[in-house]
Amino acid sequence: MVSKHEPLLPPPHRLYLPPPLPADAFASLAAAAAAAECNWSPAVFGLLVRVLARSGRVADALRACCRALRIGLPPDAAAFNCLLCALVNAGQFDLSWKLYRRMRSAGVDPNSYTFNILIRALCRGEGAEKAGEFLEEWESDGFDPDIVTYNTLLDGYCRRGRLGDALYLFDVMFRRGVEPDLVSYTVLVNGLCRDGRVAEARRLFNRMLQRGLSPDGLAYRALIAGYCKKGRMREARALLNEMISSRLVPDSITCGVVVEGHVKCGKLLSCLNLVVQLRKYGIVISLDSYEKLVSALCAEDRPNAARNLLNWMLQDGYSPNLKIYNLIVDCFCKCDCVQEVLELKDEMVGRDIRPNLETYRILISCLCRLGKSSEGEILMAEMIDSGLMPDSLICSALVHCCCRRREFGKAESLLTYFSQELVIYDNESYNALMRAYCEENDMAESLELQDRLLTLGFVPSSETCKSMIYTLSRNEIHG
Known part of the structure; x- marks a missing residue:
């Protein structure tokens, strides 16, 4: 009698598990x-x-x-x-x-299985040239190669770029009564496309259709990739639509090939329209494709389009990384869209993506270029509070902005802060201040500024000397 506390079946991990083989x-x-x-x-x-x-x-x-x-x-x-x-x-x-x-x-x-394995070994190794001889040797022993044998040889020849041998073998198949299958056609279409012979690949593709074979995703992808390689994006899109009409869902690799083809040709608007169409059909766009398109849009200074694409990525369940955000931030900054870029930064923080040094460098440089040094200093304080330390490029941007605004006191304070607190001595910023100061003040005041900066540890250069000579000559002329 079974106890009520004893399970009727052993635990799942004890079911049907044979003991491991000994060493x-x-x-x-x-x-x-x-x-x-x-x-x-x-x-x-x-x-x-x-x-x-x-x-x-x-x-x-x-x-x-x-x-x-x-x-x-x-x-x-x-x-x-x-x-x-x-x-x-x-x-x-x-x-x-x-x-x-x-x-x-x-x-x-x-047996024939042995033969096909060895043919595959020849084709995968360095012996694709010997595969034909091996085939003849086995045929003389009474073995009849099957469709697997021919497809393996076709693939081996195409991988080695021996398309002439592959096409000859394809014709031999018919003469020997072996009907090529979908794999045979796909291998040849792919080989022809990789060699740039897209027109021949299309004819072979049509021939496959005429023989009643229905192409699968791999066959379509091979021909689509061939068109994209040639920059013939209209034909690639038409073939993609034909594929969808045949109730075949393009995979992420196929979509990525089409997106990359549009990007290389600079046809970004057409690519965006295609992405809209694919998403409408419920076809998943890969994260890699999104990132390439965002990068291309930013390279062409289209920040709003890149931002829209970012929203699509989020809707598709992707989590864009910091690199993508920085690309769009930089693009907005290049277009002087300050409000949009600050909103994007807040969105980053809201999605728990911490801005890094590059993010702050881009933002502060943009604000300084637009004469907003105070806003730039606020951002610098924010980055320091978050544990990030400014670098010489941020120092240079802030000091140059103050110099253009003739805010010499603030520029000197920034140089003091960077040298004393962060041990950053940016000679370009030092010379920028000396040059701007010398243009506005007399020799005595310029020398006093230089003395104060020397005590901080800055070292004069030939550029500094030019600024001082300019001040001295200007004073002599007006004296």
């Missing part, structure tokens, strides 16, 4: 077989090789396979194929061929 599974299996006084079977060790390979223990699987070969019980073709596939996926092409030779010498007959 030396081959030795454990051999010992168990010997203890049971049973006959060793190649199928048992073949199963071990497959389990080890599929669980990611490729080195252990290879060792188990070699030990089985040494004791004269080679695994079957399925086990060899599983191990070969794992080695090829790991990029161990030399080991793959060594294992294949051991397989043949052990009398294990390869």
